[in-house]
Amino acid sequence: MSVPVEVLQNILMRFRPVAKFAQQYHSTGVNADPGQVRRVFELYRQFAPVAGKDILEIGPGHTLEVLECAKTEGARNCTAIDVVDYRSPEQKGRTRVIYALYDGKTFPLEDACVDLIWSYTAFEHLRYPAMTVQECFRVLRPGGMLVSLIDLGDHSFYGMNPPHPDKLFHCLRYPEWLWNLMRWNRSSYVNRLRQSEWHTLFKQAGFILRAEEKMVSEDIVRQLPLLPYLRRYSYEDAVTSVLTVCCGKF
Numbered sequence: 001m002s003v004p005v006e007v008l009q010n011i012l013m014r015f016r017p018v019a020k021f022a023q024q025y026h027s028t029g030v031n032a033d034p035g036q037v038r039r040v041f042e043l044y045r046q047f048a049p050v051a052g053k054d055i056l057e058i059g060p061g062h063t064l065e066v067l068e069c070a071k072t073e074g075a076r077n078c079t080a081i082d083v084v085d086y087r088s089p090e091q092k093g094r095t096r097v098i099y100a101l102y103d104g105k106t107f108p109l110e111d112a113c114v115d116l117i118w119s120y121t122a123f124e125h126l127r128y129p130a131m132t133v134q135e136c137f138r139v140l141r142p143g144g145m146l147v148s149l150i151d152l153g154d155h156s157f158y159g160m161n162p163p164h165p166d167k168l169f170h171c172l173r174y175p176e177w178l179w180n181l182m183r184w185n186r187s188s189y190v191n192r193l194r195q196s197e198w199h200t201l202f203k204q205a206g207f208i209l210r211a212e213e214k215m216v217s218e219d220i221v222r223q224l225p226l227l228p229y230l231r232r233y234s235y236e237d238a239v240t241s242v243l244t245v246c247c248g249k250f
Contacts, residue, residue, distance in 0.1 A: 006182035013185035022187070023084065030120065032063045041069040044118050047147045047211065047246045050075045053115040056139065058132070058148075059122025062086035066118070067097045079114070081107060105131045112141045119148040123198075124155075124190045130201050137205040140249045146207065149244045150198060153217075155188045165219035166227070168241060173229045194237035198245070207247035215242035 012018045030036035044050075044066070051074035057067050060080045064087070067078040079098040087099060100108050104127050117136050126132050136146050154171035157164045164170075171179060171192050183189040193201075195214065202209060216239045224230060230238040 003178070003182065010182055010185050019185070023086070030063050030066075031061075032065055034065070037063065037065040037069065040120050041066050043120075043149065043244070044070075044116075044147050045073075048116055048145050050116070052076055054113065055079070055116045055118065056081060056109070056114045058082075058117065058119040058136075059125065060120075062088065062091065064091060064095050064097045064099075066120070068095065071096050079109075081109075104128050105135075107135045107139055109139045111138055114139055115141055115144045117144070117146040117148075119146075119150075121149060121151045123148050123150045124152060124193070125187075126191055127184070127189070129191050129193060129198075130204070133201045133205045133207075137207060137249055142249055144249050145210070146202075146247045146249075147245070148247075149242065152193075152195065152241055152243060153190075155190055156183075165217070166223050168217055168220055169227075169230060169238075172233075194233060195240045195243045196234065196237050198243060202245065202247050206249065208250055209245060210248045211246040213244040214240050217241040 013022065030040055050070045053070075053075050054077045055067065055070050055075050056079045059082050060066065061082065064080055067075075067080055071078050077098065078096070079100060081100045081102055083102060083104050085099070085101055087095075092099075102108055117140060123129065123132070140146065153168045157167045157170060171183075171190055174182070179192065199209065214236075220227070220230075220239050220241070224238060
């Protein structure tokens with residue numbers, strides 16, 4: 001990874017025509033894959049039923065099918081919110097899902113207006129994670145739940161052939177200011193928060209952790225002694241690659 005090249009690409013992404021051109025190559029959500037859509041929906045549903053609920057999904061990209069599943073299963077209202085409108089003209093015309101854009105900081109929603117909040121591999125891309133978690137708490141009704149699967153890896157190396165398992169947390173090598181210069185404007189940006197830091201943000205916002213699942217990278221476990229930039233983290237933070245949380249508002 002060439003730092004000067006990454007910085008230059010990040011600067012270019014500030015220009016709307018460049019960003020618009022790059023958007024068509026951006027893989028989002030679960031890319032409307034029917035099997036994956038169903039798996040994600042079942043993941044959400046294992047934590048709470050959807051019938052009669054007002055549901056908000058954060059960062060679905062162009063994959064609105066998960067919320068469509070919820071609508072079919074009896075959800076009252078389904079709303080998707082994102083920082084970029086990835087919908088096709090066809091989606092805009094046929095979907096039963098309400099779609100809203102936000103600035104990455106404040107939801108255009110009233111207080112206590114939803115029962116469930118869902119997010120799948122989106123929270124790691126948040127530029128203002130603390131503010132978004134606080135907004136989640138604000139718009140949830142008492143008794144509501146937030147379910148989020150957070151991918152803690154460096155998305156820059158996903159899908160590469162050959163794979164680079166040793167670079168799963170490559171993003172942690174850089175100081176915050178340099179990482180932002182390299183990635184802030186790009187879809188591959190990740191905020192680099194570790195699982196313990198997410199726990200802290202949810203707790204500070206007022207959430208109660210009801211359930212969680214963690215996935216550990218066995219590749220990182222094996223290579224940990226060879227990755228000095230991970231030594232400043234606890235063992236759990238250094239090896240946890242995916243975090244799924246169910247948080248409640250009471």
